[in-house]
Amino acid sequence: MDGIVNQGVEPFFKILFYQNPQPMWFFDTVTLRFLEVNDAATKHYGYSREAFLSMTVRDIRPEEDLERFEEVRRALNGANTMQRPFRHIKGDGAIIHVQLISYPVAYEGYNARLVMVHDVTEQELLIERFNLISKATHDAIWDWNLESDEVLWSKSFMQMFGYTASDIESSSKFWSARIHPDDRDRVMSSIYEVINTQEKNWTGQYRFLRADGTYAYILDRGYTLFKDGKALRMVGSMMDTSEQVALLQARLDTEARLHTLTSASPTALWMSDLDGAIIYANQKWKDWCDVQGNEDLRGQWSRIIHPDDLEMVVDRFTKAHINRAEYNVDYRIMLKDGSLHWLTSTGLPRYQEDEFLGFVGSCTDITRQKYLELQKDEFISTVSHELKTPITSIKAYEQLISRLKTVDDPKAVSFLGRMRLQISRLDALVQDLLDISRIESGKLTFNATELEMDVLLADLVSDLQLVFTSHRLVITENQPCKINADRNRTIQLITNLIDNAVKYSPLGNEIFINLVCDEAYLTFSIQDFGRGIPREQQPYIFDRFYQVNDVYKAPGLGIGLYLCKEIVKHLDGKIWFESDPGEGTTFYFKLLRNI
Numbered sequence: 001m002d003g004i005v006n007q008g009v010e011p012f013f014k015i016l017f018y019q020n021p022q023p024m025w026f027f028d029t030v031t032l033r034f035l036e037v038n039d040a041a042t043k044h045y046g047y048s049r050e051a052f053l054s055m056t057v058r059d060i061r062p063e064e065d066l067e068r069f070e071e072v073r074r075a076l077n078g079a080n081t082m083q084r085p086f087r088h089i090k091g092d093g094a095i096i097h098v099q100l101i102s103y104p105v106a107y108e109g110y111n112a113r114l115v116m117v118h119d120v121t122e123q124e125l126l127i128e129r130f131n132l133i134s135k136a137t138h139d140a141i142w143d144w145n146l147e148s149d150e151v152l153w154s155k156s157f158m159q160m161f162g163y164t165a166s167d168i169e170s171s172s173k174f175w176s177a178r179i180h181p182d183d184r185d186r187v188m189s190s191i192y193e194v195i196n197t198q199e200k201n202w203t204g205q206y207r208f209l210r211a212d213g214t215y216a217y218i219l220d221r222g223y224t225l226f227k228d229g230k231a232l233r234m235v236g237s238m239m240d241t242s243e244q245v246a247l248l249q250a251r252l253d254t255e256a257r258l259h260t261l262t263s264a265s266p267t268a269l270w271m272s273d274l275d276g277a278i279i280y281a282n283q284k285w286k287d288w289c290d291v292q293g294n295e296d297l298r299g300q301w302s303r304i305i306h307p308d309d310l311e312m313v314v315d316r317f318t319k320a321h322i323n324r325a326e327y328n329v330d331y332r333i334m335l336k337d338g339s340l341h342w343l344t345s346t347g348l349p350r351y352q353e354d355e356f357l358g359f360v361g362s363c364t365d366i367t368r369q370k371y372l373e374l375q376k377d378e379f380i381s382t383v384s385h386e387l388k389t390p391i392t393s394i395k396a397y398e399q400l401i402s403r404l405k406t407v408d409d410p411k412a413v414s415f416l417g418r419m420r421l422q423i424s425r426l427d428a429l430v431q432d433l434l435d436i437s438r439i440e441s442g443k444l445t446f447n448a449t450e451l452e453m454d455v456l457l458a459d460l461v462s463d464l465q466l467v468f469t470s471h472r473l474v475i476t477e478n479q480p481c482k483i484n485a486d487r488n489r490t491i492q493l494i495t496n497l498i499d500n501a502v503k504y505s506p507l508g509n510e511i512f513i514n515l516v517c518d519e520a521y522l523t524f525s526i527q528d529f530g531r532g533i534p535r536e537q538q539p540y541i542f543d544r545f546y547q548v549n550d551v552y553k554a555p556g557l558g559i560g561l562y563l564c565k566e567i568v569k570h571l572d573g574k575i576w577f578e579s580d581p582g583e584g585t586t587f588y589f590k591l592l593r594n595i
Contacts, residue, residue: 023038024041024116025041025115029110032056034053036053036107041117062089065086081101081102086098102115102116139237140238143235149172151170161209176188179206183207187204190202190204194222195231195234200223202224202234203220208238217240218240268343269281269284269362270363272358272359272360274356276321288304306334312331316329330366331345342367344363344364345363375545448486449484449485450484453522454515460495471502477516479517481593483522483593485591493564497560508529513525526586527585530585532585533577541577542575546558546561575590576588
């Protein structure tokens with residue numbers, strides 16, 4: 001050994017070499033012949049020293065590994081340190097897995113390498129067992145040495161999470177660092193609690209980081225091995241439950257959406273059992289019944305049904321329940337605030353595997369529809385009256401005129417003027433009714449032309465002032481403005497708004513009209529000083545046939561503002577109003593100039 005150490009340290013080196021518990025040897029890098037081996041090598045491999053020295057390092061390798069050995073040898077090419085896994089053949093023919101570390105040295109005049117051997121056969125066999133188990137279970141198997149903190153992973157771990165062998169570290173920190181930050185403290189606390197309290201079984205659920213940056217939902221189970229009260233190892237398996245968690249989350253999301261929909265539904269939803277008792281109701285149903293929290297639902301619904309309708313409703317439901325048949329019924333309910341509401345109720349029998357379980361149903365508030373039906377009936381009566389009145393007047397005036405000897409008579413002129421006014425009212429009424437029909441059939445026509453709105457407004461207000469003599473029509477601002485729109489529809493729009501302002505300000509005497517214009521839009525407003533619109537009726541002002549219901553019953557059919565809304569909509573504009581009860585109302589519309 002004089003070639004590798006000086007004489008002063010040679011005794012110590014010999015002791016380290018020959019008495020080392022790890023197998024060690026020198027070999028010639030040219031001939032590959034063993035030059036020297038220590039006692040641990042002869043003992044571990046089962047070859048005598050003489051047998052070793054008669055062989056080369058190729059001779060202790062399986063034939064199928066020789067090609068790889070030559071590749072490693074060529075790649076080595078004088079490198080200082082080499083660390084590689086190999087397989088070796090022992091004297092009894094057994095094949096072992098080893099991890100070699102070698103260094104280039106000069107030994108007895110030879111270019112040699114000093115080799116240290118670490119037998120890892122047990123670990124390799126353990127990994128093979130891991131892989132067999134993981135193939136059978138599809139889980140990632142792990143073995144944690146609690147004394148050295150070394151963790152062995154099965155190949156299925158890499159397949160499950162996308163890591164390569166070079167990514168994986170043997171320390172438990174590799175695992176703990178990849179637990180989701182929100183789960184880490186809980187998981188680590190639970191696993192060490194099992195270890196410290198000498199419990200054997202541990203189970204944890206957490207999110208684990210995949211190689212691609214996403215998280216998998218994991219069910220992890222471990223078993224602790226103790227010796228003399230000391231935890232030595234923990235072995236376990238990681239199951240990827242991401243698919244199951246996703247399915248569960250999807251179901252929970254569906255249930256949450258369904259709960260949100262039923263809770264927010266404007267329709268009351270309910271479910272009854274075999275006896276007809278309500279066992280589920282959404283928030284709308286509970287609000288109507290004034291039910292709080294988990295209060296018993298049974299008997300609550302019949303309590304709010306109008307007394308005059310209760311017998312009929314119970315009879316319909318009972319018959320449907322007996323016959324397992326669908327039912328539909330309209331009736332009234334009385335709420336806690338004293339308001340009366342019309343409902344239409346529908347119920348369907350529900351089954352599970354052909355077994356009748358009760359009913360599921362809904363109750364929809366149709367108070368508005370009932371009110372509209374009443375309005376429709378009133379409308380028919382009003383139309384009759386509104387059409388008959390001008391016609392009767394026309395006939396009467398015509399009879400008077402026919403008795404006069406000359407049309408130069410002042411009375412004749414007055415009568416003729418009144419006749420024309422009534423004819424104008426009748427013509428406008430008929431035109432409005434026709435327009436409603438056209439709107440419903442989609443046949444309302446628009447012929448756009450360039451209009452000078454300031455001129456049109458001035459002329460129109462001048463003409464209307466002759467008709468609406470009870471009020472002074474005041475144009476407060478009339479800016480020059482050109483617009484591309486339908487002339488007749490625009491006149492109809494403004495006329496209806498002025499007519500509405502006059503009708504609903506019977507105690508007023510002025511109407512303010514305003515027209516302003518910018519580069520893109522025209523904005524029109526008309527202000528009356530009448531009684532204003534009650535707040536509870538404001539949402540319905542633009543509804544067809546709707547009339548404000550107050551002490552001053554204005555004449556008309558309730559179609560003027562509806563037509564205004566439809567005309568503005570067809571002109572791609574916007575119409576709205578501002579109203580304070582007792583202080584009057586201002587209507588606005590805004591149109592795109594399209595110039």
